Amino acid sequence: MAPSRYVGILALVAGCLLPPGVLALWPIPTTLETGTTALTVSSFFYFDVQVEGAPEDLYEAVAQAQYYLANDKFGRLVVGRGANDTTALVSAPTLSTLTLSLTSSATAEPIASEAVKPLGTRSEEYALTIPADGSAATLTANSTLGLYRGLTTFNQLFYYYAGVTYTLIAPIAITDTPAYPFRGFALDTARNYYPVSDILRTLDAMSWINTFHWHITDSQSFPLEVAQYPGLAINGAYSPQEVYTASDVQYIVQYAGARGIDVLMEIDTPGHTSIIAATYPDYIACFDETPWATYANEPPAGQLRFALPEVVNFTASLLADVAKNLPSSYFSTGGDELNTECYTNDYPTQLQLNSTGTTLNDALNTFTEVTHAALIAEGKTPIVWEEMVLDWNITLSNETIVMVWISSADAAAVVEKGFRIVQAPSNYFYLDCGAGGWVGADPSGDSWCDPFKTWSEAYTFDPLANLTEAQYELVLGGEQLLWSEQSGPQNLDPIVWPRAASSAEIFWSGQQPTGAPLNVTEALPRLQDLRYRMVQRGLKPIHLQPYWCALRPDACDLTA
């Protein structure tokens, strides 16, 4: 489907014409046309699935949309929360149906199958129309995944007051397609553990974010059950209750897929692996060595002895064993923050290097080649952190995707080497920054990536900064990330939401429907809408401002 482009009045609509709080989509669609007619939703409203061979997860998506339509009960963010809308609603036409269909050339695959196709081959676009006269609304797409995205938008169109669900801006015509194929959220479940239910709730909230980057293990704990290596979780998880079993992982992957989300798992290697020593002490160098700060960025010290052939083989086998059960086309092997001091006095490593006349760099090259080959053999494209490209001289497949994290300034250097990148810069997208230092005996310690990244700071990120036009296609998208040294289920919702929605708009919308750049002032009322709708759905997002401000768009702007 080549979505037709609506232009005309939409530029004005998104910019200034509508009263505040009547159009609050997040992310803002590619094109939209709206009118000024009130339309109420029938209490007999139904979703008419005109999709031949519709998969079960499409029906689940429809049931979810029906649930939100009935239960969001979300009052417009204006003083009175919609009390002044009632007059317009008295004689308003009633909307009874949304008809879902695929374009003629499309076949109906499960959403979960569409969601894990290689980046660039997924079809997330859709067209949505809502007539002003109460006749059936329509949602069409090239794939069930596109229909899922369209349902997400549909649910954001309606407000509630005194028993009536309605919109004030019919007719509505939307076409929508993402600017970038990768829009992620990363969660570290190793520094502190999150129950499965917390992950599921997060997946529900990740509308438009299509990748759950699961940093599942680290030096502090190994909460992943691996069939071939059961000891890793038995000895490395914080407790038997704090393990993601094989069936937990399958459930999470399926749950994510049904929501259009690809689960990108990361087993970080060869650093960030200290706890493996609890099972395979011979595989880990500088284990729990002190002072830890000499050997690692955070305690405990300990990294894979990647120069040893048995460690190379173990790691390749471990990664393949985990990856083969995952439907994603991608798998991350990490590669960040490798500390060379850890190996300087490590006897097994030095013995191996000396006896074979190999450098540490060459050994890392071999380790990476072998472990990546094992993943490629399982049909996975490897993903690595930026140091693998910028700090080491190793050979990586051109297909390898590189995550830029240390600084947004590093993107250009990675792209210069010809790799595709995911933008995950700490100076914009790290949700954990600003919480102060957490190591002990350091009372004046600040967060290493101070300050706190507000939604609006994140929102000003330019995915293409410092790149040439020819390099733009190497930017796959980006993600916001929560590292969990100071987080856990207790603060998951408030530290993530609604901030993690910022990147979703950067990488879905890319620009305003007018073609103008994204703008924090235009965006804030819409993000407030998303935030308060999340509350209606049982999430616990932080307040961005006093409620007084949320009801009065722009009144709390610095310049107001």
Place this chain on the structure above:
Amino acid sequence: MAPSRYVGILALVAGCLLPPGVLALWPIPTTLETGTTALTVSSFFYFDVQVEGAPEDLYEAVAQAQYYLANDKFGRLVVGRGANDTTALVSAPTLSTLTLSLTSSATAEPIASEAVKPLGTRSEEYALTIPADGSAATLTANSTLGLYRGLTTFNQLFYYYAGVTYTLIAPIAITDTPAYPFRGFALDTARNYYPVSDILRTLDAMSWINTFHWHITDSQSFPLEVAQYPGLAINGAYSPQEVYTASDVQYIVQYAGARGIDVLMEIDTPGHTSIIAATYPDYIACFDETPWATYANEPPAGQLRFALPEVVNFTASLLADVAKNLPSSYFSTGGDELNTECYTNDYPTQLQLNSTGTTLNDALNTFTEVTHAALIAEGKTPIVWEEMVLDWNITLSNETIVMVWISSADAAAVVEKGFRIVQAPSNYFYLDCGAGGWVGADPSGDSWCDPFKTWSEAYTFDPLANLTEAQYELVLGGEQLLWSEQSGPQNLDPIVWPRAASSAEIFWSGQQPTGAPLNVTEALPRLQDLRYRMVQRGLKPIHLQPYWCALRPDACDLTA
């Protein structure tokens, strides 16, 4: 009661002798002696209240202690969570009873009555002994309030593993008395609203914190029902559901009192009052004037026209009407961040000043004298923010208590003027700092009081810094504070806990039992204990560190 001082081995105990995680009281008592005998708690354990005429809230306190003893089920923070303790428990004596009694001269008043007595006249001290042979433990105090504090300590002494509740450090002898009479937590319920249930949960968690400083109204909303002025909440609350009714307030005050907590209410005047204009437009200057930044520290602008006699009378009447129904001996009239620009072009104010030949300062003096007199007539001691003393030349009763907030450096100047102070410095105790800017259209805006105040930074606060010894008695204590521009029920627990416990130890313990100064390295394992115990009680405190660190005291210290 003059608590006998245990010394002897306690210095060693608190410092280094005991294995980590066997003594984790917070705050640390004044004196303590511990042994090395294991003692299990009988499943028939009971609290034996030997208090003549024991008030109902003492029985409630005992029921709460019984509940925590049975339901904390808190495993020691060591690797294995107590699995290695089971050997010691097999033949351990069993503790069956804690006998509560008052010293002979004491009379049994309700805890809630003791909790609201004037500062300096409350008796919070207690003595607690737990023999090693299983004979009855004893808790004695001069008042039911002291018994309540002792129960709080008692509940922190026990761990749980595999069905057994136990301690490893009998015999235990503790005497305890607070270093400072005022230990507070302040919550702003006006920028964003908190349901009553959130406040009750917070009160439950405030062990040792004896003042709930309730900043209940502000410019953005007026969520307090006032009998004489019902319009203030009707027009000024965010919604009819977001009001603290008179019965809500009474319930909260009683609930707090039964937990040994005094509710210090604040109606901030004459600034921070914009929303009063929704009911009394003539009483507010520069209402919603733009640019707001010219007239107020945050939107919306608007302050009481304190020069007008009718506003003086209204405010005095309002404060008295609220105060008269509260049992506390104190009431805060605020007085911070008064913006003079608001009055420069305010016709009613200028007319009044000109026609009476009065200065703005003199008018503020009259306003303060009259409003404070109204409170004093209701038996309340007024409390004000530091600007009333440092920025204005007004006459205040010597009894007035001044809260230092702008900077810890300001304490000396306030004390110099002879006032008693409460330490509430933003640079140590503001829990909201570090969350980034929240005004719109300011993407790079930081928190005005960056960085985030970690528990350990707060913990290094010295209440007596820059004061002469003769001035020490003017320091009543201190409090940590949550201003709610970016907070609400969604993040209340994680933004407050366990950080707000830092000041509780500063102002309760003041020093280690050894007499050594408080020390973050010694404190961290105990605070971790408190944090994880809070989780067992259903709170949602942030993680201070990865769980790996929590199980290994000091292993994650900077210097480890």
